[in-house]
Amino acid sequence: xxxxxxxxxxxxxxxDLRLALRHGADTLGAVxxxxxxxxxxxxxxxxxxxxxxxxxxxxxxxxxxLAALLPLxxxxxxxxxxxxxxxxxxxxxxxxxxxxxxxxxHWLTTGLPLLLAAGPLAIMLGxxxxxxxxxxxxxxxxxxxxxxxGGMAASVVLGARRGGVLLPLLVLPLTTPALIFGAAAxxxxxxxxxxxxxxxxxxxxxxxxxxxxxxAAGAGLRAAVE
Amino acid sequence: xxxxxxFRGERLVLDRVGFTLDAGDALLLTGPNGAGxxxxxxxxxxxxxxxxxxVLWSGVDALADRSQHAGRVAYLGxxxxxxxxxxxxxxxxxxxxxSGGNPDLCMKSLNISGLxxxxxxxxxxxxxxxxxxxRVLLAQAPLWLLDEPSLGLDINTMDLLGGLFAxxxxxxxxVIATTHVPLPLPNARTLALPGLNExxxxxxxxxxxxxxxx
Numbered sequence: 001x002x003x004x005x006x007x008x009x010x011x012x013x014x015x016d017l018r019l020a021l022r023h024g025a026d027t028l029g030a031v032x033x034x035x036x037x038x039x040x041x042x043x044x045x046x047x048x049x050x051x052x053x054x055x056x057x058x059x060x061x062x063x064x065x066l067a068a069l070l071p072l073x074x075x076x077x078x079x080x081x082x083x084x085x086x087x088x089x090x091x092x093x094x095x096x097x098x099x100x101x102x103x104x105x106h107w108l109t110t111g112l113p114l115l116l117a118a119g120p121l122a123i124m125l126g127x128x129x130x131x132x133x134x135x136x137x138x139x140x141x142x143x144x145x146x147x148x149x150g151g152m153a154a155s156v157v158l159g160a161r162r163g164g165v166l167l168p169l170l171v172l173p174l175t176t177p178a179l180i181f182g183a184a185a186x187x188x189x190x191x192x193x194x195x196x197x198x199x200x201x202x203x204x205x206x207x208x209x210x211x212x213x214x215x216a217a218g219a220g221l222r223a224a225v226e
Numbered sequence: 227x228x229x230x231x232x233f234r235g236e237r238l239v240l241d242r243v244g245f246t247l248d249a250g251d252a253l254l255l256t257g258p259n260g261a262g263x264x265x266x267x268x269x270x271x272x273x274x275x276x277x278x279x280x281v282l283w284s285g286v287d288a289l290a291d292r293s294q295h296a297g298r299v300a301y302l303g304x305x306x307x308x309x310x311x312x313x314x315x316x317x318x319x320x321x322x323x324x325s326g327g328n329p330d331l332c333m334k335s336l337n338i339s340g341l342x343x344x345x346x347x348x349x350x351x352x353x354x355x356x357x358x359x360x361r362v363l364l365a366q367a368p369l370w371l372l373d374e375p376s377l378g379l380d381i382n383t384m385d386l387l388g389g390l391f392a393x394x395x396x397x398x399x400x401v402i403a404t405t406h407v408p409l410p411l412p413n414a415r416t417l418a419l420p421g422l423n424e425x426x427x428x429x430x431x432x433x434x435x436x437x438x439x440x
Binding site: 007008011012014015018019022023083086087088089090091092093094225226 | 268271273274275293294296297299300301303304305306307308309311312316319320321323324361365
């Protein structure tokens with residue numbers, strides 16, 4: 001056998017990024033949802049700067065969490081439907097590494113754009129610029145966790161009918177710790193408390209998810225093609 | 227050199243099917259719709275685990291290390307597995323990376339070099355099938371598992387396919403194909419799968435309530 005694992009992972013990433021660029025509207029959908037949902041809050045809550053500033057951490061985090069859910073359904077669903085998943089498994093790459101590559105692609109096409117859009121949204125909501133570093137660091141870790149847990153859930157519900165309904169029910173409870181720590185770090189930063197421990201807990205969560213989620217997702221992919 | 231014997235029993239679709247093939251052999255799987263031809267191919271490809279029995283490659287259990295087995299197999303499913311947004315060449319990149327093969331040569335042998343830079347959504351059904359066959363060639367694997375390879379192909383391409391089959395078998399490769407129409411495979415053995423018995427038919431119905439829970 002003449003394949004090398006890193007070069008195959010790169011090939012899957014390249015393929016997914018190219019597809020994301022070709023179908024730009026699908027890719028931008030999640031970011032658009034994020035910005036629109038965030039922009040609705042001032043309209044609904046009234047234009048009180050003080051209220052918005054206090055709620056900004058929660059709004060940004062919840063909107064990012066929901067936006068990252070949107071493309072999950074198609075992450076493996078599209079591969080299963082057109083038979084590409086069979087061909088991916090036939091490359092000889094272990095199923096868990098295929099899942100990892102797809103999760104990385106999800107982060108690059110959804111998490112990274114969300115991260116870029118989070119800054120402007122936070123400024124719009126009046127978040128003090130001092131908390132921006134905490135927000136972006138927390139969201140960086142948070143979106144990675146979302147891609148890992150979301151990818152795992154997407155592969156587990158793959159092949160199940162009405163998997164799209166099941167997906168948020170699986171993902172949201174598993175990602176609540178990330179939401180709590182991320183928003184708590186921002187709260188602490190705004191009130192002048194130490195925000196380090198919350199981000200460290202987020203990092204610990206990520207460190208546990210990196211090996212575990214691809215393994216579970218690989219088993220899900222194998223089961224889906226059976 | 228290569229010697230596969232399959233002996234497996236599965237509750238529903240396939241019941242203790244077994245055969246042995248040597249290098250250069252070809253096997254046609256025939257049978258009515260739903261007889262389990264595609265299922266058998268997926269088991270041989272390592273995509274599905276048999277509920278009973280073994281797939282042996284040179285006397286060793288092939289499905290014990292499925293990543294290694296994948297390197298020996300080129301699988302063509304009933305779907306073409308092409309991404310419509312990518313060009314033909316981009317569609318073949320992953321398979322080329324996996325095997326180290328040359329996509330241009332493979333596209334040339336199936337007469338689709340001129341389409342290499344067209345997005346797959348612009349291709350006809352037969353052209354897509356040829357692209358999927360080019361990927362089989364690209365895998366440079368000794369065992370070809372083809373699920374109705376002739377689907378949508380014109381007569382010229384069937385001749386082309388005959389030549390590719392002959393070259394593959396001459397080099398010691400094995401072809402296992404499911405089909406409903408005659409394929410250009412001289413001296414191929416045939417395995418006719420019997421299909422469902424009357425008594426088996428209620429069994430899949432029982433599975434439905436279970437599925438509905440999801």
